[in-house]
Amino acid sequence: MKAIVHVRLKPDVLDPQGQAITGALHALGFTEVIGARQGKIIELDLDGTDHNLAKERVETMCGQLLANTVIEQFTVTIED
Amino acid sequence: MKAIVHVRLKPDVLDPQGQAITGALHALGFTEVIGARQGKIIELDLDGTDHNLAKERVETMCGQLLANTVIEQFTVTIED
Amino acid sequence: MVADHGLSPAEYAKLCEQLGREPNLNELGICSVMWSEHCSYKSSRIHLSKFPTTGPRVICGPGENAGVIDIDDGDAAIFKMESHNHPSFIEPYQGAATGVGGIMRDVFTMGARPVALLNALRFGAPEHEKTRSLVSGVVAGIGGYGNCVGVPTVGGEMNFDPGYNGNILVNAMCVGIAKADQIFYSAAKGVGNSILYVGARTGRDGIHGATMASAEFSDDQEAKRPTVQVGDPFTEKRLIEACLELMATGNIIAIQDMGAAGLTSSSIEMADKGGVGIEIDLDKVPLREANMTPYEMMLSESQERMLIVLKPGTETSSRQIFTKWELDVAVIGQTTDTGRLVLSHKDEVVCDLPIAPLSDLAPQYDRPWRETEPAPVLDMSTLPLRDPIDALARLMCAPDMASKRWVWEQYDRHVMGDTLAASASGSDAAIVRIHGSNKALAMTSDCTPRYVKANPYVGGKQAVAESWRNLIASGAEPIAITNCLNFGNPERPEIMGQFVRAVEGMAEACTALDYPVVSGNVSLYNETNGAAIPPTPTVGGVGLIRDLSLPTGFGTAVEGDLLYLVGHTSGWLGSSLYAREIEGITGHEPPPVDLELEHNNGKFVQSAIGASLVRAVHDVSDGGLAAAAADMAMASGKGMALEGSDILPAHAWYFGEDQGRYLLMVSANNLTRLQDMARNDDISLSYVGEVIGDDIALGSSRMKLSELRKQWEQWLPALMEN
Amino acid sequence: MRAAVIVFPGSNCDRDAASALAQVTGQAPLMVWHQSNELPAVDLVVLPGGFAYGDYLRPGAMAARSVIMREVCKHAEAGGLVAGICNGFQVLSEVGLLPGVLMRNAGLKFVCKPVALQVERIDTPFTSQYSQKSPITIPVAHHDGNFYASQDELTRLEDQGQVVFRYVDNPNGSANNIAGIVNQANNVLGMMPHPERAMGTTGDGGDGVLFFKSLLGGFR
Ligand SMILES: Nc1ncnc2c1ncn2[C@@H]1O[C@H](COP(=O)(O)OP(=O)(O)O)[C@@H](O)[C@H]1O
Ligand SMILES: [Mg+2]
Secondary structure, eight states: OEEEEEEEEOTTSOOHHHHHHHHHHHHTTOTTEEEEEEEEEEEEEESSSOHHHHHHHHHHHIIIIIOOTTTEEEEEEEEO | OEEEEEEEEOTTSOOHHHHHHHHHHHHTTOTTEEEEEEEEEEEEEESSSOHHHHHHHHHHHIIIIIOOTTTEEEEEEEEO | OTGGGTOOHHHHHHHHHHHTSOOOHHHHHHHHHHTSHHHHOTTTHHHHTTSOOOOTTEEEOBTBSSEEEEOSTTEEEEEEEEEOHHHHHHSHHHHHHHHHHHHHHHHHTTTOEEEEEEEEEEESOTTSTTHHHHHHHHHHHHHHHHHHHTOOEEEEEEEEOGGGTTSOEEEEEEEEEEETTOOOOOOOOSSSOEEEEEESOBOSBTOOHHHHTOTTTOSOHHHHSOBOOOOOHHHHHHHHHHHHHHHTTTOEEEEEEOOTTHHHHHHHHHHHHHTOEEEEEGGGSOBSSTTOOHHHHHHOOOSSEEEEEEOTTOHHHHHHHHHHTTOEEEEEEEEESSOEEEEEETTEEEEEEEHHHHHHTSOOOOOOOOOOOOOOOOOGGGSOOOOHHHHHHHHHTSTTTSOOHHHHTTSOOOTTSOEEEOTTSSOSSEEEEOTTSSOEEEEEEEOOHHHHHHOHHHHHHHHHHHHHHHHHHTTOEEEEEEEEEEOSOTTSHHHHHHHHHHHHHHHHHHHHTTOOEEEEEEEOOOEETTEEOOOEEEEEEEEEESOTTSOOSSOOOOTTOEEEEESOOOOOOTTOHHHHHTSOOOOSOOOOOOHHHHHHHHHHHHHHHHTTOOSEEEEOOTTHHHHHHHHHHHHHTOEEEEOOOSSSOHHHHHHOOOSSOEEEEEOGGGHHHHHHHHHHHTOOEEEEEEEESSEEEETTEEEEHHHHHHHHHHHHHHHHOO | OOEEEEEOTTBOSHHHHHHHHHHHHSSOOEEEETTOSOOOSOSEEEEOOBOGGGGOSSTTHHHHTSHHHHHHHHHHHTTOEEEEETHHHHHHHHHTSSOSEEEOOTTSSOEEEEEEEEEOOSSSTTTTTOOSSSOEEEEEEESOOEEEOOHHHHHHHHHTTOEEEEESSOSSOOGGGEEEEEOTTSOEEEESSOGGGOSSSSSSOOTTHHHHHHHHHTTO
16 A cells, blocks of 8 residues: 655745745746745555555654644545 | 646665655554655646646756756646 | 676686686676776776875875874874766766765774865866756755764865866765774674674665666666665764774774675675685675665665674674664675685575685786877966956956855854864865864865866876975874876876876875875776866875964964065966966966975974964965965955065966965064074075055055955855856 | 753764863763653753754654653753754754744755854843843854744744844844744743854854853753
């Protein structure tokens, strides 16, 4: 089983990396870019087969470690 | 329009962050985790409406800036 | 297949003769890396033997992982420099990072705690399309690794020249400190001793590219393309701590990092030096990926790994240390009395090679070489007269001279708490105190490629002389050097000629200055599309400051102090920075290096510092006297006024690059004593100017120091952040 | 004063902090391994600078979940002093002993340089020896020192006077130029600059000495 965790900054948190990306893309001539935000994607290989259980466990992992809920939000998807 | 870019390390490339995450999750008792790999997700807000064109442009951005194709691979998805 | 492995038909025939049969694929892979230029030094070895390598302070010269020198009180300094040019061009961040990681391992392998890092960097033209991303990647990689491990990056060099457009140079140097009676070597003595593998797991990183492309070898091309090595400084940090902890137990017989050619060269070198055989069970090697073949395991260049031969019975206690630091650890084999390297995998012997021939019979070439065409001598009177202050301002903002703050502010220069002078400070060499003592190591990296290109022999001498001078100027007793010899393709006689003559020049200078070579590295084939880099033999010098209460560097100045020049000025402008940057002319004979004069002037400056007769000392190099005074002004924040010459035209006097010179700052009440000393020692010491308010003045032409500083500081940020 | 320095794998200013403490207190602090589930009885716990767990995932994130941090939290709740320097500040905010987050520097680059700091409070156990009159100079060396907190949180921090050090010239984009804060009870401090690198022994101005002397003041 695989879990895909997306960790993104909350919308109201300033993202210096995203800003730098926007600036750099503009400098390269990609002026259609209005804004950019950078997040993380963590892919976990998991033992077991129970998707519901896995989702619950991975959400706990997010709360405990993978995301800092002061500034970040996360989504978890489980795949085979 | 929005573009979602996933940037991942190529499969054979060492991922020290992923290894450390695996170790930390084990220490927290999540022993079902076999391995972890960390990537980036970059969300771009784009001007325009043409999905095909956007995809092509964003792939060019990846090659030029967003991904380091020596060690990383990327996927691009366009959304409304 | 054989050609894919880079072996010539003659080399292959020799190998078969030795074995009495054809090698299998694993054996071929192993032999080919052992006989590669990188591991066997086949083109360079006979010339490296010209270096002086011994001296009263040399504890261990070339041949081990790093050189070791005695720095009194039972302390030793261990250091080496190494190139990571090609990887840094392909992937600048990881290439530079793993270069730093690799050189640190060479140093702590021998029992030292790394205490300082330096980096000599050469990039292409600033305006070249690749330069900016290479600079930002390399600098971030160096910082990313060193900062995380927690070893200060205290110095280095950074030059730009179109000759490096397709082939940048990243030379990393590490200096460590150990107890002189606690040095660890790589000879695996004794039979039946366990071989411990520690550190990161083995993946498919950096396996020899040419081999991998071979169709017979694999139908699975894409997956098996060589993988770029990624550095893991967190693992390196734990590896340092764990190895130092193990070294304190007395469990170790021999230890060796896995550098180029990984498990292959580390196991073979250890066995060869110890005169033993080695048996490895490849099923025990910690792997990062499933289904790795013996070939891949033996040729992998995964980072952050070490091989250790243990004293019998210490396996368990040794393993515990690595387990505590959460590192992989496994006993993978043992030493034997067969003199052979025997590898087994899934109960089959997959390699059985005699060890000694692999090293002893490694090919050695005396490659044909041709002397570089003599360069014309530049006639200074053909150069136009210009306003000197204007020229100085332009010179100080030239790529090679402009402030490198943008670079070194990305490096942690102060972690470990003993950095007394690093890039920012006014000192010709970085200074790092030996923890808890009143003494320090001074270290510097030097080379002037434009001199070496014009005259390899003189340029080789000059690189060593400048290194020695920098140590003297910073108040140290120069002790020994490491080096990194970066050249093009040695199979071209003109390139081999550069190599041979540069080495001879270096060797002569090392001998004349009692400044032996204790370690080094050779990087050949630095070319792209047949265009070789400027020959760049980088010298890494280390010296000892015995008493930190004596003056060091040039960071302080007091208004009214006098500026005196040690050494003679002929106004030599050939191959000078002035000629290149202001007049756009290159390729003339570089300034001659008179080693006896160099030695005498240096000893004089050393005595003047020892007698506390000077406030500050700076060596005179790129940009001549005017640039030296400008450096002093910028470091101290005090203006400097230099007088013109009655004899020489302004450009020759202010910007000539005659060697063996120092600029001294002296307070009036020490002057007589200093002059007496100079007279006694027969040293040329002449008044050239004084410390003034806040202008920099060359004769009657002057500008605000603050304005000069602004321009000097601004060039690199403008390039990088435009 | 008895002090402990916590050592995480990847800490690299642990020895520097110990040297600074020894210089001022005349006594070497205890070095406590991150896996220890016991904190010796001490007055002060220092979380040193460095790259605990390589700063992987987020700086301080993995260290904050280590065994010893439970004990450090208990020590803090009982009123014991805790000082987190650089990486230690990141750990304290990750573990929730201090509000806010240290994000990537606004310039996105590692920055190592001496910076001028305004001391905003001299009535804390960490700063009692300083004067508010003129700024002090202490080096920073970090990649992630950009202090972020929600607007409400910032207002609260300011209203309650929890900002202890402020940059005169902001090197990393920190909100309100914040370089160091304390908790409401004034016994837990986090700061990005390194006072242990300004002990007057490396040609620096020695402005870090008073930080450690302040700590000593409360326990003599
Ligand atoms: N230019 C040189 N000058 C002096 N010694 C050298 C030089 N090049 C290589 N050596 C020595 O040859 C040995 C092998 O070097 P190298 O293969 O770079 O070592 P390692 O495998 O430890 O990285 C070392 O002892 C090194 O110091
Ligand atoms: Mg080595």
